[in-house]
Structure formats: structure tokens, C-alpha cells
Amino acid sequence: MNILNAIIEIIYPPRCLICEKFLVNHRIKKHQNDILICQECFNSFDKITSPLCPICYKPFESEIEIDHLCEDCLRKRPFFDALGAPYLYVGDFMMGIHHFKYGGKTHMAGSLGPLLASFAKKWLKKVDGCLMMPVPLHPKRLRERGFNQSLLLARHVAGVLDTELDFLTLRRVRDTKPQTGLHRDERRKNVRKAFELTSTDVVKRRSIILVDDVATTGSTLNECARVLKRSGSGEVFCLVLARTSGM
Numbered sequence: 001m002n003i004l005n006a007i008i009e010i011i012y013p014p015r016c017l018i019c020e021k022f023l024v025n026h027r028i029k030k031h032q033n034d035i036l037i038c039q040e041c042f043n044s045f046d047k048i049t050s051p052l053c054p055i056c057y058k059p060f061e062s063e064i065e066i067d068h069l070c071e072d073c074l075r076k077r078p079f080f081d082a083l084g085a086p087y088l089y090v091g092d093f094m095m096g097i098h099h100f101k102y103g104g105k106t107h108m109a110g111s112l113g114p115l116l117a118s119f120a121k122k123w124l125k126k127v128d129g130c131l132m133m134p135v136p137l138h139p140k141r142l143r144e145r146g147f148n149q150s151l152l153l154a155r156h157v158a159g160v161l162d163t164e165l166d167f168l169t170l171r172r173v174r175d176t177k178p179q180t181g182l183h184r185d186e187r188r189k190n191v192r193k194a195f196e197l198t199s200t201d202v203v204k205r206r207s208i209i210l211v212d213d214v215a216t217t218g219s220t221l222n223e224c225a226r227v228l229k230r231s232g233s234g235e236v237f238c239l240v241l242a243r244t245s246g247m
Ligand SMILES: [Zn+2]
Pocket: 016, 017, 018, 019, 020, 021, 037, 038, 039, 040, 041, 042
């Protein structure tokens, strides 16, 4: 931290993005300067740990810490090769993402981005030559919200992992209904043909890291992966901040 920032922090002490308490010596220890989340809130996040499904990252309630495929992935493999999320979409973390996405708190990307990046560093074995793509919003939604939360996150992660970022090639061409309240089959149908690539050359034989804020059903990411694979991409990894437990 430089002197100017130190002075600013004395005059305007930063607050925790989740509970709004002042962050005087209470930040997450590992990430002193960049993440504005207090240790207490950080500890309350529901971290996903083994045993889990190595494809969709669904956690299992079992004492034996051996990862294995879940029933859904056994029955029908998704188009993506693996999905990874540091946390479950519950409690304070869910509220935090909600404020970030719907409350227009774009500055939260400065803290959520590094959290996702540090997870990605451990989770992704090899990132050389990978192409990072945020899940796009339909132009109509982008106009309403003013920003794409997935792009804000992907920018941070791409910077940390030093991967190429492409947020123009994958486009959302159909404005879909919100996925909430829809059954599995309805969700799949709802996002079908919602995405297109403006060019297939950039994805040919390349591993893709798709970035989104949350995986609630996995259908959106799966549909993006389907389009990418059909266009000749290599492996597709889905990187999200949080996933629901029932997905
Ligand atoms: Zn807090």
C-alpha cells in the first residue's frame, strides 16, 4: 500500500462489502490489500470441499473424502469438461453476489475477482494458451444493467492467470426468460440456441475457460459449452464464484 492510499484509509476507513463493518485490521489475512471482506464474513462463506463430483463440482455429504461422479453426470455428461466454484450459493456470499449483480455495485468486482482468481489458480492445472470468455448478456439486458458482471470478474482472473480474454466472439443472440422457477428440461430448452460465435477460428482446438458469477442450473454454461465444442474448441472449463447445492 502506498502512502497516499494509507492516508485515504485513515480518513475514509474501508468497510466490509458484506457486513459493512469498518475494516481496521480485520481483512482476510492472506489478501490484506485488495479484498474488502472481513475475516468474519470470509469464514462464514460455505466453501466447497471434497468429496465432490469432479465434473460439475457438486459436493457430497459423506465422511469419505473421495471424489466421484454424481448421478446426473453419470447419466448424461455435460458438454463442458469441468466446472469449478470456490463457494456454495448460500447465505452472506449469495447476498453479496446479489448486491454486485443487481445492486449495481460494480466496485465489488475488485474483491470478488481476486477471490475467484485465487481459486482458479489452484483449480485449473494448466492455463497456457487458454482463452477466457465471460458468459455474455443479451444486448437488451446489458443496456438495462449497464455492465456484464461476468466480464468484470473475467478481467480480474485473466489478469492474474495471464490468459487471453475474449468477450466479443461469444454472443447471446436470444433474450431468454430467467431460469428461476423452471424445471431442468424447461431450463435446457429456454437457453437452447441462445448463443452464437461470431467466428469459429479463434476457438478451434483451444481450451476455453468460461466465466460466470453463479451456476444455478448449469444449463447456460452447458449451452455455451455445446456451441464451443460444436465449433471445434478443445476442453471447456466453467469457472464461477458460487454454485447451488442442488444443481
Ligand atoms: Zn464482514
